[in-house]
Amino acid sequence: xxxxxxxxxxxxxxxxxxxxxxxxxxxxxxxxxxxxxxxxxxxxxxxxxxxxxxxxxxxxxxxxxxxxxxxxxxxxxxxxxxxxxxxxxxxxxxxxxxxxxxxxxxxxxxxxxxxxxxxxxxxxxxxxxxxxxxxxxxxxxxxxxxxxxxxxxxxxxxxxxxxxxxxxxxxxxxxxxxxxxxxxxxxxxxxxxxxxxxxxxxxxxxxxxxxxxxxxxxxxxxxxxxxxxxxxxxxxxxxxxxxxxxxxxxx
Amino acid sequence: xxxxxxxxxxxxxxxxxxxxxxxxxxxxxxxxxxxxxxxxxxxxxxxxxxxxxxxxxxxxxxxxxxxxxxxxxxxxxxxxxxxxxxxxxxxxxxxxxxxxxxxxxxxxxxxxxxxxxxxxxxxxxxxxxxxxxxxxxxxxxxxxxxxxxxxxxxxxxxxxxxxxxxxxxxxxxxxxxxxxxxxxxxxxxxxxxxxxxxxxxxxxxxxxxxxxxxxxxxxxxxxxxxxxxxxxxxxxxxxxxxxxxxxxxxxxxxxxxxxxxxxxxxxxxxxxxxxxxxxxxxxxxxxxxxxxxxxxxxxxxxxxxxxxxxxxxxxxxxxxxxxxxxxxxxxxxxxxxxxxxxxxxxxxxxxxxxxxxxxxxxxxxxxxxxxxxxxxxxxxxxxxxxxxxxxxxxxxxxxxxxxxxxxxxxxxxxxxxxxxxxxxxxxxxxxxxxxxxxxxxxxxxxxxxxxxxxxxxxxxxxxxxxxxxxxxxxxxxxxxxx
Numbered sequence: 001x002x003x004x005x006x007x008x009x010x011x012x013x014x015x016x017x018x019x020x021x022x023x024x025x026x027x028x029x030x031x032x033x034x035x036x037x038x039x040x041x042x043x044x045x046x047x048x049x050x051x052x053x054x055x056x057x058x059x060x061x062x063x064x065x066x067x068x069x070x071x072x073x074x075x076x077x078x079x080x081x082x083x084x085x086x087x088x089x090x091x092x093x094x095x096x097x098x099x100x101x102x103x104x105x106x107x108x109x110x111x112x113x114x115x116x117x118x119x120x121x122x123x124x125x126x127x128x129x130x131x132x133x134x135x136x137x138x139x140x141x142x143x144x145x146x147x148x149x150x151x152x153x154x155x156x157x158x159x160x161x162x163x164x165x166x167x168x169x170x171x172x173x174x175x176x177x178x179x180x181x182x183x184x185x186x187x188x189x190x191x192x193x194x195x196x197x198x199x200x201x202x203x204x205x206x207x208x209x210x211x212x213x214x215x216x217x218x219x220x221x222x223x224x225x226x227x228x229x230x231x232x233x234x235x236x237x238x239x240x241x242x243x244x245x246x247x248x249x250x251x
Numbered sequence: 252x253x254x255x256x257x258x259x260x261x262x263x264x265x266x267x268x269x270x271x272x273x274x275x276x277x278x279x280x281x282x283x284x285x286x287x288x289x290x291x292x293x294x295x296x297x298x299x300x301x302x303x304x305x306x307x308x309x310x311x312x313x314x315x316x317x318x319x320x321x322x323x324x325x326x327x328x329x330x331x332x333x334x335x336x337x338x339x340x341x342x343x344x345x346x347x348x349x350x351x352x353x354x355x356x357x358x359x360x361x362x363x364x365x366x367x368x369x370x371x372x373x374x375x376x377x378x379x380x381x382x383x384x385x386x387x388x389x390x391x392x393x394x395x396x397x398x399x400x401x402x403x404x405x406x407x408x409x410x411x412x413x414x415x416x417x418x419x420x421x422x423x424x425x426x427x428x429x430x431x432x433x434x435x436x437x438x439x440x441x442x443x444x445x446x447x448x449x450x451x452x453x454x455x456x457x458x459x460x461x462x463x464x465x466x467x468x469x470x471x472x473x474x475x476x477x478x479x480x481x482x483x484x485x486x487x488x489x490x491x492x493x494x495x496x497x498x499x500x501x502x503x504x505x506x507x508x509x510x511x512x513x514x515x516x517x518x519x520x521x522x523x524x525x526x527x528x529x530x531x532x533x534x535x536x537x538x539x540x541x542x543x544x545x546x547x548x549x550x551x552x553x554x555x556x557x558x559x560x561x562x563x564x565x566x567x568x569x570x571x572x573x574x575x576x577x578x579x580x581x582x583x584x585x586x587x588x589x590x591x592x593x594x595x596x597x598x599x600x601x602x603x604x605x606x607x608x609x610x611x612x613x614x615x616x617x618x619x620x621x622x623x624x625x626x627x628x629x630x631x632x633x634x635x636x637x638x639x640x641x642x643x644x645x646x647x648x649x650x651x652x653x654x655x656x657x658x659x660x661x662x663x664x665x666x667x668x669x670x671x672x673x674x675x676x677x678x679x680x681x682x683x684x685x686x687x688x689x690x691x692x693x694x695x696x697x698x699x700x701x702x703x704x705x706x707x708x709x710x711x712x713x714x715x716x717x718x719x720x721x722x723x724x725x726x727x728x729x730x731x732x733x
Contacts, residue, residue, distance in 0.1 A: 048688050072687035081688075088685040092703025101699060102689035109690070141703065158689065 007058035018222035034219035077109035079165030083155035149180035173207035185210030205237035310427035310437030409445035448483035479514035512547030524560035531590030534562025541568035545577035569598035572606035587620030601637035616652035
């Protein structure tokens with residue numbers, strides 16, 4: 001589904017990603033871990049199409065298409081979804097309005113008709129239950145006045161409505177208490193099918209107690225320095241990132 | 252802001268005015284120039300009674316003593332008032348029994364504007380008085396209204412058929428001495444709308460006028476007078492589009508509203524006049540005096556405006572709160588793009604006791620435009636317990652535009668409560684990216700954000716107008732992100 005080859009990315013003239021290689025297939029969950037400043041969020045945002053992030057080398061193919069050539073909205077319509085680390089507030093724009101506009105854009109791109117309003121409303125109501133959000137949030141402005149946990153749950157709710165092929169969760173666990181963490185993880189797990197894939201970007205191992213990854217990659221100084229199964233996350237938790245750093249020196 | 256985004260913005264800002272076409276109807280016009288003879292001719296063409304001509308002449312003589320005001324935060328070349336033709340009418344002046352008799356050219360024009368009268372007729376509950384250039388050519392729903400005693404007609408007809416009402420109320424809110432442009436309008440006004448709602452009548456439909464300027468170099472001097480008698484209610488919609496011109500066109504309208512005891516007037520405007528091209532060439536000068544008098548106790552006047560057009564806008568719909576417990580409201584969205592200039596706001600003059608006023612102003616500036624809010628709240632000595640709440644928000648798109656706020660407060664009664672809130676914000680590129688990431692294009696993202704920003708004002712507009720306003724806003728701002 002996603003094939004990243006030798007990806008180099010500059011942010012404000014400084015090289016942050018220094019040759020990333022990663023292959024994600026349908027039905028897989030990949031965790032990308034790493035210490036602060038290793039380039040995890042840069043990778044997530046680059047895949048989503050943030051314009052300030054300059055790709056200097058390498059490529060990223062999404063279902064065979066050159067993802068890096070597509071505008072952010074086209075990537076989204078192709079099925080790439082980013083759950084933001086810091087969800088953005090949109091005063092005056094209701095959640096329902098955002099979701100309906102987004103969903104219809106994606107449907108239009110895929111040659112489908114705009115969704116019937118009644119059908120849409122019943123669909124979003126059932127999806128809200130996945131992340132245990134109050135219905136009153138629907139008419140409120142996107143993320144405005146939401147608690148940290150509500151914002152993160154709202155991201156997963158949007159993901160549930162838009163049904164992406166590839167979901168990238170950027171530090172979705174940061175700032176969540178244990179209950180919220182469980183709710184978010186449950187939502188993600190329920191949305192998992194054999195046809196979609198998830199990349200979970202996280203600093204801590206604890207989210208991976210709830211979302212079980214098929215692969216774990218460790219990102220350090222802009223490169224994936226280690227890859228393995230879910231046990232790698234546990235080892236990291238135990239030994240800390242210093243272990244990677246030392247190891248890296250040895251490499 | 253990345254350079255890619257900036258260039259997208261510039262690309263998208265280069266949208267041409269969608270309604271720029273000239274309809275081919277022979278106009279009957281007076282030659283350019285202004286003197287007492289011009290005014291006598293206008294009055295004669297319109298077959299006006301003596302009192303009307305007298306009033307026009309008094310206004311003209313007063314106007315001669317005035318000089319053009321320049322305190323507003325706008326710049327424009329000197330206007331040559333002798334180069335303007337003060338009267339233009341479609342040559343055929345039909346007496347219409349139905350829309351089928353409408354000049355086909357004229358109808359086509361309306362259809363291009365997307366406001367075909369047939370469509371309007373179908374829109375249940377909207378009566379349309381279509382003003383084409385200077386003369387009212389079609390009025391619908393009049394019969395139904397007249398059963399209730401409601402008068403809704405062109406100003407010229409009102410002068411002939413209801414001279415006593417015109418005499419009593421004309422100039423009673425905006426006297427001909429009021430200001431330079433109001434004086435000029437009083438001397439040469441061509442036509443406009445007249446509404447009278449009798450005692451205790453609630454007008455069952457939204458009354459609507461679409462203005463449109465057509466003949467080249469024709470100054471438009473509309474005059475609107477709306478009277479809501481005791482206990483009456485009316486909602487009036489004014490919508491405007493004008494075709495593309497290279498010469499600047501002067502528009503100096505006057506609108507007077509009068510609400511007697513327990514009466515309520517809701518006046519909504521969506522203004523989309525030609526703003527000039529992206530280099531600032533052409534466009535309408537919109538110098539308008541709009542004022543309402545809450546003359547009776549418990550009366551209420553609400554102004555709601557969505558201003559997206561005109562090269563220059565100079566406009567302050569105001570309320571004089573004379574009656575005790577009367578209420579004045581002003582809800583405004585003013586959008587400027589390219590080289591547009593707007594100096595707009597309101598005046599709330601509290602004279603009666605327990606009078607209340609609300610001002611919600613949303614300014615949106617894009618391109619190299621300049622958007623100023625100018626508002627005055629005045630509480631007179633005898634106005635016990637007056638209350639005002641003002642909120643003035645400015646939204647900047649890009650870094651080449653300007654937003655300014657000029658609030659004036661004059662409080663002469665210590666019991667007054669006056670609140671003023673102001674904010675300035677920008678559309679963040681993180682907001683755009685967030686929406687892009689949900690599959691929404693940059694243009695639509697701006698539309699969503701801006702419409703969200705204007706929600707408080709849009710909700711004051713009647714339903715079909717609100718939809719139109721949202722569309723208009725998106726068209727005006729296409730791609731102007733910063």
